[in-house]
Amino acid sequence: MRDRVVLVTGGAQGIGRGIAQAVLGAGGSVMIGDLDAEAGRACLQEWQVGPRAAFHALDVAREASVRRWTDAALARFGHIDGLVNNAGIADPHQGPLHELSLEKWNRYLSTNLTGAFLCSKHALPALAAAGGAIVNIASTRALQSEPDTEAYAASKGGLVALTHAMAVSAGPAVRVNAILPGWIATDAWKNPNARRHPKLSRRDHAQHPAGRVGTPEDIGALAVYLLGAASGFVTGQHFVVDGGMTIKMQYV
Structure with a gap:
């Protein structure tokens, strides 16, 4: 990732922070955007990487905020080589569908799905000029569900469809792929005031064929591959990173 600049939405905490750190570890530079300015700072x-990292407040659901963020990245670094659309509402459970308000439904879609559209829209000219790549962070809930998770599942399923549509429209200048994380423990990757060691049982780990719950580093490693030149023949795809949970038969 040397000499490459990657923008990461929701990059101050959780999976987003794991991806940003992976990019930095691979020699790249990052502009992270987040609603939590304290976590960003x-x-x-x-x-402690000096000019290779920058933070700018970002609300992905507001186009003016997205425009300011991408403009700030170009002003700071001069080019954009990668975009990771990671920001979103993380809680999938919102109660029975017949009690779900239109306001809450729209909030999920505007943040999790429309946010990715807006960030891609405003970063795309710079990405095309650089021959860059976009990585959308969806979820295994785009493929399978628990009860009462319709808004979250719909937003993440929309991200998968948005991924292959953008790959066709933006190619060959820009490649677009998606990562679908499973259970990723992010407790230790939050704002310093909210960090804690994840409370995970042996059963939590054992239900994964890989033998453990995932970490933000697991997602960051794949994101670096998809953002870099080594994946130059990969576009329009979605990659499940869940320790094997979605291929495991579930019999009670």
């Missing part, structure tokens, strides 16, 4: 203080 904490990232810069803890990473």
Whole structure:
């Protein structure tokens, strides 16, 4: 990732932070955007990588905010080589469908799905000029569900469809792929004031064929591959990273 600049939405915490750190570890530079300014500043203080990392407040559901964020990245670094659309509402459970308000439904779609559209829209000219790549962070819930998760599942399923549509429209200048994380423990990757060691049981780990719950580093490693030149023949795809959970038969 040397000399490459990657924008990461929701990059101050959780999976987004794991991806940003993976890019930095591979020699790249990052502009992270997040609603939590305190968490963003904490990232810069803890990473200690000087000019290779920057933070700018970002609300992906507001186009003006997205425009300011991408403009700030170009002003700071001069080019954009990668975009990771990671920001989103993480809680999938919102109660029975007949009690789900239209306001809440729209909030999920505007943040999880429309946010990816807006960030891609405003970064695309710079990405095309650089021959860059986009990685959308969806979820295994785009493929399977628990009860009462319609808004979340719909938003993540939309991200998978948006991925292959953009890959066709933006190619060959820009490649677009998606990662579908499973259970990723992010407790230790939050704002410093909210961090804690994840409370995971042996049963939690054992139900995964890989033998453990995932970490943000697991997603970051694949994101670096999809953002870099080694994946130059890969576009329009979605990759499940869930320790094997979605291929395991579930019999009670």
